[in-house]
Amino acid sequence: MKGRYKAFWWSLFAIGGMVSAMLYPAHMLVTMLLGPAGVVEMPTWEQAHALFSHPLFRIYLVVLIALPLFHAAHRVMAAFMDFGLRGPFRNPTAMILYGAATAVAAFTIFTMVRMM
Amino acid sequence: MSVRVAFEVFRYRPEESEEPTFSTYEVDCPDDWVLLDALNHIKDEIDGTLSFRWSCRMGVCGSCGMNVNGEPVLTCATYCKDFAPGPVRIEPLAHFPVIRDLVIDATDFMEKLESIKPWIIRDEEKPLEEGEYLQSPGELLDYKQYTLCINCMLCYAACPIYSRHIVFTGPAILALGQRYNLDSRDEGADQRRDVIAGPEGVWECTFVGDCSRVCPKHVDPAGAIQQGKAQYLAWWAKKALLPKGSK
Amino acid sequence: MTKRYERQIPGWWVFTKKTWFVFFLREITCIFVALFAIFYLRFARAIYAGPEAYADYVEKMREPWAIALHCLFFVAVLWHTITWFVAAPKAMRPRIGNKLVPPRAVIAGHYAGWLVVSAGLMWILL
Numbered sequence: 001m002k003g004r005y006k007a008f009w010w011s012l013f014a015i016g017g018m019v020s021a022m023l024y025p026a027h028m029l030v031t032m033l034l035g036p037a038g039v040v041e042m043p044t045w046e047q048a049h050a051l052f053s054h055p056l057f058r059i060y061l062v063v064l065i066a067l068p069l070f071h072a073a074h075r076v077m078a079a080f081m082d083f084g085l086r087g088p089f090r091n092p093t094a095m096i097l098y099g100a101a102t103a104v105a106a107f108t109i110f111t112m113v114r115m116m
Numbered sequence: 117m118s119v120r121v122a123f124e125v126f127r128y129r130p131e132e133s134e135e136p137t138f139s140t141y142e143v144d145c146p147d148d149w150v151l152l153d154a155l156n157h158i159k160d161e162i163d164g165t166l167s168f169r170w171s172c173r174m175g176v177c178g179s180c181g182m183n184v185n186g187e188p189v190l191t192c193a194t195y196c197k198d199f200a201p202g203p204v205r206i207e208p209l210a211h212f213p214v215i216r217d218l219v220i221d222a223t224d225f226m227e228k229l230e231s232i233k234p235w236i237i238r239d240e241e242k243p244l245e246e247g248e249y250l251q252s253p254g255e256l257l258d259y260k261q262y263t264l265c266i267n268c269m270l271c272y273a274a275c276p277i278y279s280r281h282i283v284f285t286g287p288a289i290l291a292l293g294q295r296y297n298l299d300s301r302d303e304g305a306d307q308r309r310d311v312i313a314g315p316e317g318v319w320e321c322t323f324v325g326d327c328s329r330v331c332p333k334h335v336d337p338a339g340a341i342q343q344g345k346a347q348y349l350a351w352w353a354k355k356a357l358l359p360k361g362s363k
Numbered sequence: 364m365t366k367r368y369e370r371q372i373p374g375w376w377v378f379t380k381k382t383w384f385v386f387f388l389r390e391i392t393c394i395f396v397a398l399f400a401i402f403y404l405r406f407a408r409a410i411y412a413g414p415e416a417y418a419d420y421v422e423k424m425r426e427p428w429a430i431a432l433h434c435l436f437f438v439a440v441l442w443h444t445i446t447w448f449v450a451a452p453k454a455m456r457p458r459i460g461n462k463l464v465p466p467r468a469v470i471a472g473h474y475a476g477w478l479v480v481s482a483g484l485m486w487i488l489l
Contacts, residue, residue, distance in 0.1 A: 006319035007352035010345055014454075020396045021447035024440045026481035028399060030488045031406065032433040036424040040489055045414040051487070052410045061407060065400045072397035078322045079390050084280065084374040108404055115411035130365040186380070213367035221367055254461040276383060279372045323450055324386045342454040 009074055009098075016071025023064055058112040066105035073101040118146040122202035123154060125166065128214050136214070139163065140203065145196035151206065152180055152191040155218075168218040175332060178268030182218055183207040188273035188330050210273040224282060225269055228289045231311050234296060237304025255300040262295035262340055264333040271327035271337050277320055284320045285311055287327035287337035294340040297347075313348040321345075389446045395439035402436075448473040 035042040043051075051057055077097050085093060121143055128136040141162055143154050152170055159166045170180040173192045180191045185205050196204075212220035242249065271287035278284050293312045297305045311317055321341045328338040372379065377387035409420035423429060452469035 004352075006315065007313070007345075007349045008356075010319060011349050011353070014346075014349075014451075017443075017447055018451065020400075020440070021444040021451075022477050022480050023484065024396065024399055025437070025444055025477075026484040027403065027488070028433070028437045028440055030485055032399075032402070032424065033430065033437060036421070036430055036433070042421055043488075045410070045417045048410045048417060052407055061403075065404050065407075068396045068400050072393040072400075075390055075393035079387075082276065082280075082322060082377070086281070104401065104404070111404065111408055111411070115408065128368050130368070134366070136368060210370065211372075213369050215365065215367060252461065254458055257458060257461070257463050258456075276372060276376050280374075280376070322386075322390070323453075324383065326382055326386075329382065336453075339453040339456070342450070343456060346454040 012067070012070035013074035014071075016067040016069070016074075019063060020068035020071060024068070027064070053116065062105075062109055062112050065108045066101075069101040069104055070098070073097040118144045118149075119197050119200035121145050121154065121196050121200045121204060123158065124203045124205045125155075125158070125218070126205075126207040126214075127166075127217055128208075129165075129216060138205075139166075143196075145200070147195075147197050149196045150192050151182075151184060151189075151194045151196060151204075154196050155191060155206070166218075167216045176266055178266035181209045181268045181270045181273065183210045183273060188270040190268060190270070190332050193332060209269060211275070211279040212269070212272070222269065225267075225272065225286070225289075228285055228311075229267070229292070232285075232289050232293045232296075233304060233307055234292050236296065236299065236302050237307060238301075239303050249301040251300055258300070259295050259298035262291045262298070262335055262337075265292060265295075265335045265337075266333055268332065270330045270332065274326040274330040276324060276326075277322065281320065283316045285317050287321075287341065288335075290318055290321075290344060291335055291337035291340035294344055297344075309348075312344055313352075318342075318344040318348065389442070392439045392443035392446070395436050396443055399436055399440060444477065448477070 030040065034040045052061070077094055080093055081090070123141045123143060124138045125141065126136055127139050141158050143157055143162075145154055150173075152173055155166070155168055156170075159168075168180075168182070170192065171177040172179070175190055175193045178190075181188060182191050183189075183206070184191070184194060185199070188209060191206075206218065208214045208218045208220045212222065212224075215221050265288055267288060269288065272278050275284075275287055278286050290312060293308050296302045297308060297312070313319070318341045321338070323338060323342060325338045328334075328336045331337065377383045406420060409416045424433075448470050451473065452466050455469060457464040457469065
């Protein structure tokens with residue numbers, strides 16, 4: 001069947017969208033707004049490092065960071081198609097967008113595995 | 117009680133000109149007139165050359181869809197007094213080629229309608245002696261909303277994807293496919309798969325949602341399409357992970 | 364067959380109709396989602412790099428322009444969440460026995476899950 005992998009790419013979009021919808025607001029509120037603005041204490045380096053070093057949290061970070069990247073890549077690709085990008089420019093653009101998402105996702109996994 | 121409304125009506129007469137024009141008509145509209153009444157008055161009393169489609173004048177046949185002030189509506193269900201004094205712009209249903217005046221060419225829709233196989237498909241028909249196919253009220257609910265479609269094509273006039281990518285199967289046809297796929301009596305999902313889940317099917321939809329907004333029967337084709345995406349994802353995943361186990 | 368008159372909307376169609384523009388706003392929230400993903404990755408890497416790197420990063424986050432920008436990010440991501448909880452339930456139409464679960468209930472379920480998860484996260488992070 002033609003277009004046999006469209007379901008797969010859409011599933012990344014769907015999961016990434018759900019992950020970011022559920023988890024990002026709380027993370028943003030605490031880490032980017034309340035903390036820097038002084039409403040709550042930013043964690044000390046020891047506290048932050050303890051949390052971010054925990055193996056479960058590392059796995060969580062991979063899910064938190066990597067999946068929404070594919071969500072964004074898919075949506076940006078759809079936006080380009082809506083604006084009229086079809087024909088010969090379509091596949092190269094898709095490869096750049098999904099390639100970028102894959103690269104950052106791989107870099108995230110690398111970070112979580114290697115950095116202490 | 118009546119109000120005077122000015123109508124700016126799209127005119128296209130290919131034997132006279134390649135470019136369309138607009139004709140303006142002033143009509144005294146009684147309060148209970150719909151746009152279709154005014155159009156018929158214009159044709160009967162003012163300008164007999166105006167061409168347009170209509171039939172039941174009560175919102176069940178789907179013939180009288182047009183773009184009014186940029187919005188696709190059924191002209192038999194839209195009141196004149198809401199536009200007084202106007203001018204109210206009446207154009208042929210958007211995103212379809214125009215044959216003449218307000219009459220559009222629905223060939224593309226008709227071909228797609230046939231392609232979705234809108235009938236109950238069984239691997240084997242039950243003989244009459246075995247009685248009817250039983251269906252619970254709950255099983256009926258699964259697809260009932262999608263049976264309400266009157267094929268008026270307003271959703272196609274609202275869909276920006278269809279306008280720019282005409283091979284997109286489109287809201288009404290995809291919802292109709294779901295109507296049959298979700299019907300417990302139907303066994304034809306395999307035969308509809310290429311149309312619904314192929315490259316011009318549900319995956320082309322970016323859920324703008326305007327189709328459901330303009331639908332006069334509240335079919336919610338956008339919802340049907342998203343449901344289709346989730347269902348076909350489940351089917352594809354099962355097939356990918358258990359290639360020998362599933363149909 | 365007489366010559367048909369063809370009409371097609373332009374490439375900038377999202378700017379020609381209010382409902383289409385609202386759709387466009389929903390779609391571009393994904394850019395801010397991606398930007399936050401990258402931000403959080405850099406934040407994590409700053410933590411892993413050591414106390415000085417972490418302190419530097421926090422200092423930059425405290426600058427007024429950073430906070431202003433992050434407010435914009437937050438609004439965009441919140442809009443993503445709100446529109447996502449309207450859209451996602453359309454793909455699921457649960458039925459219990461002979462009654463369809465009303466869409467409002469499915470949306471409410473999403474928000475309930477979101478509140479639980481957010482509360483848990485904030486408890487961990489604070």
